Amino acid sequence: MSTPLVLTSGALVVLFAFLFLKAKRRAPVGLYPPGPKPIPLLGNLRDLTAKELWLPANKWAKEYGDVVYLHAFGIGLVFLNSPEAAFDLLDKRGAIYSDKPNLVMAGELCGCKNMVAFTPYGEQSKRHRRLLHKALGIPTIPQYHPLLLTSTHTFLRALVKEPALYTGHIRRYTGGSILSVVYGYQPVPAKATGLSPTNGIDPFLRLAEECVAILSEKIASGGGVWPVDVLPSLQYIPEWVPGGGFKRSARAWKKKMEEFVDKPYEFVKSSLKSGNYKPSLCSMLLEDEGMDGGDRERFEFDLKWSANSMYSASMDATITVVSHFILAMLLHPEVQRRAQAEIDAVVGADRLPSFEDRAELPFVEAIFSETLRWAAPVPLNLPHRLMEDNVYKGMFIPKGSLVFGNIWAILRNEEMYPEPDAFKPERFLEPRSAEVTQRMDPRNYVFGFGRRLCPGQHLVESSVWVLIVSMLATLNISKAVDEHGNVLEPEVKFENPIFRSPSPFSCDIRPRGPKALSLIEQAEAM
Numbered sequence: 166m167s168t169p170l171v172l173t174s175g176a177l178v179v180l181f182a183f184l185f186l187k188a189k190r191r192a193p194v195g196l197y198p199p200g201p202k203p204i205p206l207l208g209n210l211r212d213l214t215a216k217e218l219w220l221p222a223n224k225w226a227k228e229y230g231d232v233v234y235l236h237a238f239g240i241g242l243v244f245l246n247s248p249e250a251a252f253d254l255l256d257k258r259g260a261i262y263s264d265k266p267n268l269v270m271a272g273e274l275c276g277c278k279n280m281v282a283f284t285p286y287g288e289q290s291k292r293h294r295r296l297l298h299k300a301l302g303i304p305t306i307p308q309y310h311p312l313l314l315t316s317t318h319t320f321l322r323a324l325v326k327e328p329a330l331y332t333g334h335i336r337r338y339t340g341g342s343i344l345s346v347v348y349g350y351q352p353v354p355a356k357a358t359g360l361s362p363t364n365g366i367d368p369f370l371r372l373a374e375e376c377v378a379i380l381s382e383k384i385a386s387g388g389g390v391w392p393v394d395v396l397p398s399l400q401y402i403p404e405w406v407p408g409g410g411f412k413r414s415a416r417a418w419k420k421k422m423e424e425f426v427d428k429p430y431e432f433v434k435s436s437l438k439s440g441n442y443k444p445s446l447c448s449m450l451l452e453d454e455g456m457d458g459g460d461r462e463r464f465e466f467d468l469k470w471s472a473n474s475m476y477s478a479s480m481d482a483t484i485t486v487v488s489h490f491i492l493a494m495l496l497h498p499e500v501q502r503r504a505q506a507e508i509d510a511v512v513g514a515d516r517l518p519s520f521e522d523r524a525e526l527p528f529v530e531a532i533f534s535e536t537l538r539w540a541a542p543v544p545l546n547l548p549h550r551l552m553e554d555n556v557y558k559g560m561f562i563p564k565g566s567l568v569f570g571n572i573w574a575i576l577r578n579e580e581m582y583p584e585p586d587a588f589k590p591e592r593f594l595e596p597r598s599a600e601v602t603q604r605m606d607p608r609n610y611v612f613g614f615g616r617r618l619c620p621g622q623h624l625v626e627s628s629v630w631v632l633i634v635s636m637l638a639t640l641n642i643s644k645a646v647d648e649h650g651n652v653l654e655p656e657v658k659f660e661n662p663i664f665r666s667p668s669p670f671s672c673d674i675r676p677r678g679p680k681a682l683s684l685i686e687q688a689e690a691m
């Protein structure tokens with residue numbers, strides 16, 4: 166069972182209760198949306214869990230309907246549990262539903278406020294998104310196909326060499342492909358050290374991993390609520406006073422973050438200068454004279470921060486999808502066999518799959534869709550902050566509320582997806598009206614909503630597809646067996662508060678045969 170957030174710090178509870186008492190509730194112009202009953206002083210604090218909050222949130226969806234309201238620390242928490250509610254508010258009313266919570270610790274003190282996912286809604290966030298749209302929009306993605314194929318082949322090689330280290334290989338694949346797409350940087354190949362491949366080998370990957378760990382395990386640990394986020398004036402206390410230790414930590418973490426923003430960017434600029442560079446998101450934007458709008462300094466500042474944001478924003482979600490794919494294949498050998506038969510008939514046994522094969526592989530496509538749905542990598546989306554009081558279907562939603570698109574409730578809806586917990590790719594192949602087919606597509610939901618929609622979605626569409634099809638073509642994934650021949654059932658836990666990344670589980674991964682192994686060994690790798 167998840168740890169109640171209230172247990173994470175007794176001192177915080179007292180502080181929050183104090184703030185809650187202080188927070189003057191404005192007279193609503195209508196009724197608040199329904200939700201679990203709050204208690205005096207603490208509001209709904211006891212209903213919130215630090216882990217897998219999407220599970221209670223799904224129960225509330227079933228009990229109270231499309232829009233559920235809770236409050237804690239004087240802040241409204243709104244869960245939008247149907248496609249209609251999510252699109253009506255986060256998309257159609259995006260002008261007021263696209264802000265981000267102002268996190269003093271992460272944003273101001275640790276320097277993350279210029280990262281895309283943390284930037285308040287306004288001119289800067291719009292400039293960031295224009296850059297990302299240009300570099301990651303549908304027309305640009307085919308330019309990255311060769312890089313994605315190369316990263317995938319490197320991944321396959323690493324997997325067949327050290328299958329037991331599969332989680333490390335997934336991390337390295339995800340990080341390496343982002344560094345190459347964003348900066349044209351190719352990480353130094355991992356050697357068979359017996360260590361996790363990201364462990365101390367490539368300097369940029371190591372730096373990147375350190376920063377992601379700082380963000381998720383330090384800054385955002387336990388739900389990421391710091392006293393200074395609740396009482397912003399605490400940011401002005403000196404570091405040396407008792408209780409000021411958080412400022413010392415923040416200073417050290419900020420330095421690391423800035424190093425990670427600057428170093429890969431300097432790498433691109435010096436490679437461009439020398440003329441010896443691989444085309445990348447940064448090189449493309451730096452070479453596009455029209456992009457800076459006359460203010461070069463601001464353009465470069467925006468570019469280096471948006472580029473850097475790609476790494477941390479993509480890691481956990483992509484790892485979650487790939488891990489769920491492996492899990493689904495080992496639990497469903499019949500699905501794996503059917504996909505392999507489809508690939509063998511289209512691709513044959515003499516080459517690896519390529520992007521040109523995609524249209525002829527409908528069952529692989531269905532596996533991809535079902536993996537996205539079943540994994541629900543960011544189950545409660547990233548919260549959007551409401552910028553002014555709003556009324557929806559007669560329900561009052563106060564300014565400052567944090568609004569969660571409940572992707573988990575949508576993708577586990579029994580009407581839209583019968584047997585929602587089962588992994589059933591066939592559900593996407595059954596004949597249906599164009600309208601229902603469109604509504605069922607998990608891509609409408611897993612990448613978020615409205616003006617903060619994930620800018621990496623078109624890249625994922627290519628990168629994850631080619632990874633899935635290449636693994637199916639060359640590998641057999643099954644349950645691990647111990648030294649006595651007993652089959653080990655995978656034990657899956659979800660420890661991350663935001664992403665539904667499974668903790669490592671046992672599995673067996675090996676080449677489908679000598680022919681597949683030689684294709685992997687001969688393929689061009691990084």
Ligand code: HEM
Pocket residue numbers: 281282283474475476478479482483486542543546547548549611612613614615616617618619620621622624625
């Ligand atoms: C399967 C993989 C991925 C999934 C499921 C995913 C999902 C999401 C979701 C749910 C959001 C929040 C959207 C919202 O607030 O409404 C988001 C934001 C974001 N994603 Fe992704 N993402 C994935 C991969 C990527 C990749 C590969 C990149 C970069 C190349 C990326 C870059 C970002 C950025 C920068 C944001 C913040 C956008 C903003 O706040 O304006 N993501 N993603």
